[in-house]
Amino acid sequence: MNQLRVSGGRVLRPDGRVERADVAVDRDEGTIRAVGAPTDVDDAVGGAADETLDASGSLVIPGLVNAHTHIAMTLLRGYADDKPLDPWLREDIWPAEAELTPDDVEAGAELGVLEMIRSGTTAFADMYFAMDRVAAVVDRAGLRARLGHGVVTVGKDAADARSDVEESLAVARELDGAADGRIRTAFMPHSLTTVGEEYLREGVAEAREAGVPVHLHANETTDEVEPIVDERGERPVAYADDLDALGPDDFFAHGVHVDETEIDRLAATGTAVVHCPASNMKLASGMAPVQRLREAGVTVALGTDGAASNNDLDVFDEMRDAAMLGKLAADDASAVPAGAVVEMATAGGADALGLPGGRIEPGAAADLAVVDLDAPHLTPVHDPVSHLAYAARGSDVRHTVCDGEILMRDREVLTLDAASVQERAATAASELVDRVESA
Numbered sequence: 098m099n100q101l102r103v104s105g106g107r108v109l110r111p112d113g114r115v116e117r118a119d120v121a122v123d124r125d126e127g128t129i130r131a132v133g134a135p136t137d138v139d140d141a142v143g144g145a146a147d148e149t150l151d152a153s154g155s156l157v158i159p160g161l162v163n164a165h166t167h168i169a170m171t172l173l174r175g176y177a178d179d180k181p182l183d184p185w186l187r188e189d190i191w192p193a194e195a196e197l198t199p200d201d202v203e204a205g206a207e208l209g210v211l212e213m214i215r216s217g218t219t220a221f222a223d224m225y226f227a228m229d230r231v232a233a234v235v236d237r238a239g240l241r242a243r244l245g246h247g248v249v250t251v252g253k254d255a256a257d258a259r260s261d262v263e264e265s266l267a268v269a270r271e272l273d274g275a276a277d278g279r280i281r282t283a284f285m286p287h288s289l290t291t292v293g294e295e296y297l298r299e300g301v302a303e304a305r306e307a308g309v310p311v312h313l314h315a316n317e318t319t320d321e322v323e324p325i326v327d328e329r330g331e332r333p334v335a336y337a338d339d340l341d342a343l344g345p346d347d348f349f350a351h352g353v354h355v356d357e358t359e360i361d362r363l364a365a366t367g368t369a370v371v372h373c374p375a376s377n378m379k380l381a382s383g384m385a386p387v388q389r390l391r392e393a394g395v396t397v398a399l400g401t402d403g404a405a406s407n408n409d410l411d412v413f414d415e416m417r418d419a420a421m422l423g424k425l426a427a428d429d430a431s432a433v434p435a436g437a438v439v440e441m442a443t444a445g446g447a448d449a450l451g452l453p454g455g456r457i458e459p460g461a462a463a464d465l466a467v468v469d470l471d472a473p474h475l476t477p478v479h480d481p482v483s484h485l486a487y488a489a490r491g492s493d494v495r496h497t498v499c500d501g502e503i504l505m506r507d508r509e510v511l512t513l514d515a516a517s518v519q520e521r522a523a524t525a526a527s528e529l530v531d532r533v534e535s536a
């Protein structure tokens with residue numbers, strides 16, 4: 098086999114233990130073959146490594162999973178801040194997005210994947226438009242993703258609304274399995290309030306037929322919950338259930354304002370929740386009951402949401418924010434501990450998205466990040482898991498591997514030309530703002 102060896106580091110195992118170990122990767126298969134003491138790994142795989150990544154002084158972790166974002170919104174990073182969700186979307190973001198071209202989406206997606214590879218993220222879920230361009234970027238950059246075209250029908254006539262739904266279903270059918278299987282898809286209505294009932298009902302039924310999951314924003318703000326309760330006399334998760342939008346392959350972003358009956362229903366149906374703490378704080382949406390969701394058995398993942406409401410795509414920040422906010426929400430400093438947020442950012446994310454990865458064990462996908470612990474803010478190392486949650490940053494990642502391929506070695510991204518990606522995105526962003534201002 099063509100062997101990549103990650104050697105000399107400490108490895109975070111699926112049970113949360115950290116042990117000195119080498120990791121042998123079968124690059125042809127894109128999977129982990131053996132984990133353990135160097136001699137044991139030699140015995141297990143036989144033969145010398147074809148390539149080695151040095152992990153001395155470092156922690157080898159599963160590649161991080163960013164389970165909810167709008168990747169091309171990197172172009173709108175810092176464009177509109179300090180506003181609540183609804184006016185932020187209507188007054189700033191949607192008018193700017195109306196001027197976004199497919200080339201812009203590609204430039205923004207390249208910038209986003211560059212940022213993700215640099216900070217150890219190997220898989221993400223993206224809801225946006227011009228998704229063929231996003232898929233092409235994911236293919237070139239070497240990550241994994243679950244992609245979908247976001248549908249909005251409010252304010253559109255029936256023909257436009259229907260064609261948005263059709264586009265989302267077409268993307269879900271046609272891009273599934275792209276990039277040698279690293280790309281999977283979902284039907285992605287934006288939310289239960291921005292997409293009309295008939296479109297939700299039809300779209301979800303077609304998604305079921307096509308065997309693709311459903312992903313949407315749910316229970317993000319009280320403004321989004323109340324109209325559903327007023328109009329229908331039921332909570333949003335009950336409405337989603339009535340639409341047949343709940344199930345073990347489906348995953349909802351936010352889940353901030355969920356009551357006990359909704360938490361139970363999410364757990365009973367196996368629907369995952371993607372917690373986006375930075376976005377929820379920045380837009381003052383509220384505090385998701387993460388501890389309760391986990392206690393009830395709901396799969397909880399982490400997402401950055403778009404870079405305009407975060408304002409970065411660094412999952413390390415998200416782990417820290419999730420732990421901090423989870424304690425505040427539960428009024429309990431022991432809630433949402435370090436190990437929980439690390440699990441949410443790795444195995445929880447992979448499970449929510451239904452993508453391989455998230456665990457360093459033989460047979461698992463070879464999606465890894467190597468975190469350099471040799472830094473003042475990471476000294477001393479009493480507990481590496483604590484550092485992952487509370488002290489490490491994306492810039493501490495040295496190497497990133499996905500599907501057995503090295504995407505970044507010694508902080509140099511190999512699959513993209515970082516300088517030209519940044520320049521192209523900065524140019525696209527300033528031209529976009531000029532167009533918005535003269536529109």
Ligand SMILES: N[C@@H](CCSC[C@H]1O[C@@H](n2cnc3c(=O)[nH]cnc32)[C@H](O)[C@@H]1O)C(=O)O
Pocket residue numbers: 167182186190191194224225226246247248249261287314317376402403406
């Ligand atoms: N086809 C749709 C586009 C929907 S993409 C998904 C949308 O979600 C928006 N978005 C970003 N962050 C959030 C959030 O936190 N809550 C709700 N929507 C968001 C984002 O700006 C984008 O417009 C259309 O014709 O408008």
Ligand SMILES: [Zn+2]
Pocket residue numbers: 165166167314350402403
């Ligand atoms: Zn979002």
